Amino acid sequence: MYSFEPNEEQQMLMDAVGKYAANDLRAAAHDAEESRELPRKLIGKGWELGLLQASTPEAYGGFGERSAVTGALAVEEMAFGDLAGALAVMTPSLFATPILLGGSEEQRQEYLPNIVGGEWAPYTAALIEYTFDFDPNALRTTAKVEGDGYALNGEKAFVPFAKDAEAMIVYANLNGVTQGFIVPKDAAGLSIGEREKLMGLNALPLHRVKLDNVKVPATNRLGGAPGHDFGLVLSAMRVASASAALGVAKASFEYSKNYAKEREAFGVKIAQKQAVAFMLAEMVTEIESIRLLTWEAAWKLDTNKEDSCVAAYLAFTGACDMAMMVTDRGVQILGGHGYIREHPVELFMRNGRGFPMLLGLAIV
Amino acid sequence: MTIEFEAPKPIAQMQMMLQTVAENMMRSVSRDFDENEHAIPWDYVEFMHTAMKAAGGGGGLTVTEGKPKEGAEKRPPIGYQRLAAQIEMLSWGDVGFYLVTPGGGLGAAAVVAAGSPEQKAKFLTRFNEEKPTFAAMCMTEPGAGSDTSAIRARAVLDEKSNEWVINGEKIFVTAGDKSFNEYEKFGKGFIVVWASIDPSAGRAGMRAFVVEAGTPGVKVTKLEHKLGIRASDTASISLVDARVPFENLLGKPTVEKTTTGFKGAMATFDATRPLVAASGLGVARAALEFLKEKLMENGVQIRYGMPRNKLTSIEKDVIDMEIQLRSAWLLVLKAVWMADNKKPNALESSMSKVRAGDVVTKITQKAVEIMGPLGYSREFLLEKWFRDAKITDIYEGTGQINRLVVARQILGYSGSELR
Numbered sequence: 001m002y003s004f005e006p007n008e009e010q011q012m013l014m015d016a017v018g019k020y021a022a023n024d025l026r027a028a029a030h031d032a033e034e035s036r037e038l039p040r041k042l043i044g045k046g047w048e049l050g051l052l053q054a055s056t057p058e059a060y061g062g063f064g065e066r067s068a069v070t071g072a073l074a075v076e077e078m079a080f081g082d083l084a085g086a087l088a089v090m091t092p093s094l095f096a097t098p099i100l101l102g103g104s105e106e107q108r109q110e111y112l113p114n115i116v117g118g119e120w121a122p123y124t125a126a127l128i129e130y131t132f133d134f135d136p137n138a139l140r141t142t143a144k145v146e147g148d149g150y151a152l153n154g155e156k157a158f159v160p161f162a163k164d165a166e167a168m169i170v171y172a173n174l175n176g177v178t179q180g181f182i183v184p185k186d187a188a189g190l191s192i193g194e195r196e197k198l199m200g201l202n203a204l205p206l207h208r209v210k211l212d213n214v215k216v217p218a219t220n221r222l223g224g225a226p227g228h229d230f231g232l233v234l235s236a237m238r239v240a241s242a243s244a245a246l247g248v249a250k251a252s253f254e255y256s257k258n259y260a261k262e263r264e265a266f267g268v269k270i271a272q273k274q275a276v277a278f279m280l281a282e283m284v285t286e287i288e289s290i291r292l293l294t295w296e297a298a299w300k301l302d303t304n305k306e307d308s309c310v311a312a313y314l315a316f317t318g319a320c321d322m323a324m325m326v327t328d329r330g331v332q333i334l335g336g337h338g339y340i341r342e343h344p345v346e347l348f349m350r351n352g353r354g355f356p357m358l359l360g361l362a363i364v
Numbered sequence: 365m366t367i368e369f370e371a372p373k374p375i376a377q378m379q380m381m382l383q384t385v386a387e388n389m390m391r392s393v394s395r396d397f398d399e400n401e402h403a404i405p406w407d408y409v410e411f412m413h414t415a416m417k418a419a420g421g422g423g424g425l426t427v428t429e430g431k432p433k434e435g436a437e438k439r440p441p442i443g444y445q446r447l448a449a450q451i452e453m454l455s456w457g458d459v460g461f462y463l464v465t466p467g468g469g470l471g472a473a474a475v476v477a478a479g480s481p482e483q484k485a486k487f488l489t490r491f492n493e494e495k496p497t498f499a500a501m502c503m504t505e506p507g508a509g510s511d512t513s514a515i516r517a518r519a520v521l522d523e524k525s526n527e528w529v530i531n532g533e534k535i536f537v538t539a540g541d542k543s544f545n546e547y548e549k550f551g552k553g554f555i556v557v558w559a560s561i562d563p564s565a566g567r568a569g570m571r572a573f574v575v576e577a578g579t580p581g582v583k584v585t586k587l588e589h590k591l592g593i594r595a596s597d598t599a600s601i602s603l604v605d606a607r608v609p610f611e612n613l614l615g616k617p618t619v620e621k622t623t624t625g626f627k628g629a630m631a632t633f634d635a636t637r638p639l640v641a642a643s644g645l646g647v648a649r650a651a652l653e654f655l656k657e658k659l660m661e662n663g664v665q666i667r668y669g670m671p672r673n674k675l676t677s678i679e680k681d682v683i684d685m686e687i688q689l690r691s692a693w694l695l696v697l698k699a700v701w702m703a704d705n706k707k708p709n710a711l712e713s714s715m716s717k718v719r720a721g722d723v724v725t726k727i728t729q730k731a732v733e734i735m736g737p738l739g740y741s742r743e744f745l746l747e748k749w750f751r752d753a754k755i756t757d758i759y760e761g762t763g764q765i766n767r768l769v770v771a772r773q774i775l776g777y778s779g780s781e782l783r
């Protein structure tokens with residue numbers, strides 16, 4: 001059957017997340033961006049919503065099953081509040097979800113109950129590399145078999161909470177294939193660089209990470225000796241990014257729509273001018289169509305459809321364009337006021353530009 | 365409710381059957397009928413009529429529910445979803461042919477939306493009879509296209525004979541000729557004519573009238589020569605003192621300022637816009653599939669999964685086209701799914717039309733560009749699909765008019781607040 005409505009449980013989750021996003025994340029977003037700091041209490045409150053917990057089975061300390069569709073719904077709601085805050089709350093998933101998806105039984109037992117059962121703690125992952133043609137399937141960071149383990153070499157960029165991280169998954173190129181490796185915080189050869197300064201996402205602490213012959217035992221390869229299917233992890237990241245892009249776009253659309261209904265020019269509300277009304281109509285149409293594409297990709301992941309990875313790629317690619325188109329217009333609709341940092345639309349636009357290069361900062 | 369994207373089995377099976385029809389009865393002669401404008405594809409018409417009758421569809425492409433098996437659980441309705449899928453596939457075959465699929469079309473849709481049970485019985489049964497039969501809808505006039513409130517056609521009640529006397533000039537009537545003029549092989553059809561019974565009341569005075577084929581005073585005065593969809597006749601129809609029985613009026617004979625006779629027309633559009641979108645998307649899919657096939661023949665692989673800035677320009681274009689096509693189709697599915705589940709869908713319906721109007725023109729235009737001389741040549745159907753696709757953004761409300769509908773919906777504005 002075709003069906004386009006979240007079930008009751010999903011709707012309840014969306015409502016709870018949406019409330020937190022609107023009341024807490026959005027309220028804190030401006031100051032957090034300017035001061036480059038997110039209050040821990042704010043992150044803790046988001047963690048208590050239990051997104052990761054609800055998608056981890058009881059055997060590993062959670063109380064539910066992972067569903068990419070449910071994850072996509074939640075990520076959109078969360079990102080609607082503030083992208084940096086949303087990514088911060090969900091950072092532990094970058095470590096836990098790949099283990100859930102592709103980890104060995106030992107890895108799941110070792111890490112998941114701890115993370116899921118505890119307070120928010122900075123477990124993270126390092127995928128992005130600082131090169132213009134960054135390609136998650138052709139990484140420059142390498143993993144080489146050395147003795148009965150692996151040696152990791154290279155440099156990673158934009159790693160959230162790397163400075164405080166208890167452990168991180170580092171993605172590296174193992175004979176041409178991307179594989180994840182669990183690296184503990186005190187590993188020799190691992191060094192955390194200065195905090196990144198970016199166009200947006202300034203509230204989220206992102207760091208460069210250097211790996212200078214970091215040695216990890218074979219058991220630290222994600223999935224153990226046989227490894228794992230990175231395609232599934234990447235697809236889950238793509239669906240999450242697309243959902244986050246939808247949240248940011250929706251935020252910009254809602255804000256500029258409300259503004260357009262208040263602001264007057266030439267004796268009418270600017271929303272009564274077709275030039276503005278048509279922009280809004282196109283924004284909402286674009287958002288809704290990419291949302292359906294994203295949901296379909298998530299559903300294909302959940303149901304193991306053959307083309308799920310292509311679907312996730314298409315949804316992500318479409319979402320990147322959608323986010324840029326929508327957030328640009330959000331600024332345009334506010335005119336000069338949109339350019340001033342008192343209104344959030346310029347931040348939405350800076351965040352909206354990031355999605356093509358920020359793959360790997362969220363996962364469902 | 366849940367979120368799911370599995371095509372219902374009956375739809376998937378029907379698609380396979382229709383694809384065979386599309387390949388064997390449409391594609392194979394598509395070019396001939398493009399070059400012989402207004403020629404009637406009899407084989408297709410007769411085949412479809414027989415097939416639809418056998419399927420017990422009530423004549424023509426209409427919203428139907430399969431009979432549930434004895435003792436089977438009641439399934440959610442999928443009639444509109446099935447119809448959208450049918451139209452998409454037939455248009456994938458040839459959209460001009462699809463438009464000459466026998467049946468009530470927009471004319472019958474108006475009767476369904478605004479007619480009484482007696483009127484439905486009287487006017488709609490004919491589509492399931494021996495001969496293929498057509499009906500058409502006449503709204504547009506030389507001076508009134510998007511602005512339907514400018515319609516000048518008049519209907520005056522002759523109280524002595526209890527007949528409506530209609531005068532007016534209608535243009536761009538899809539299947540107007542097949543619906544009104546006599547053909548030996550066709551059954552007797554009708555046209556639905558929109559006219560005012562009270563010009564001082566504006567839209568509230570607008571009514572639809574069923575005008576039977578052959579009614580004296582009514583004439584098909586012209587068949588348009590068009591950019592595309594050339595198998596479909598687009599007629600001008602003039603009405604001079606045309607008399608129709610009182611009971612051929614759809615809706616109320618009196619004008620109340622609070623209700624608008626126009627609601628019927630608008631309800632029809634909520635139902636038909638996603639179907640027009642579906643039709644356009646069928647053409648776009650044909651173009652995209654052809655493009656990918658030709659690229660493959662020429663050794664061009666599309667490397668899905670690559671970052672954008674590592675792709676070739678052709679790869680980027682094809683990937684964009686796939687995103688556009690699929691996301692637009694999902695909007696259509698959502699709009700018809702809402703219709704099936706009796707959820708108000710004016711917003712989704714117009715969104716699907718806006719999106720489809722955009723993407724089918726973009727996809728077909730890009731495909732021609734990428735194919736270069738092969739795209740421009742009449743050796744292949746691609747250039748025809750480019751011409752056929754453009755109508756999607758024009759009829760059933762232009763892209764602009766549908767943007768207005770979407771904008772009014774999201775802003776909570778009336779027609780006077782946002783014109």
Ligand SMILES: Cc1cc2nc3c(=O)[nH]c(=O)nc-3n(C[C@H](O)[C@H](O)[C@H](O)COP(=O)(O)OP(=O)(O)OC[C@H]3O[C@@H](n4cnc5c(N)ncnc54)[C@H](O)[C@@H]3O)c2cc1C
Nearest residue numbers: 501502503504509510511536537538759760761762764783
């Ligand atoms: C092949 C074909 C088949 C058709 N079939 C039928 C049929 O079966 N029955 C029928 O009744 N009609 C039919 N039509 C008519 C069709 O619905 C109209 O052509 C269409 O609604 C546009 O009207 P118009 O051509 O008068 O353009 P106009 O209304 O003159 O529009 C011209 C331009 O102005 C724009 N515009 C108009 N108003 C506004 C506004 N308020 N804001 C912004 N922009 C605006 C339009 O979008 C368009 O770009 C058919 C047309 C064609 C070409």
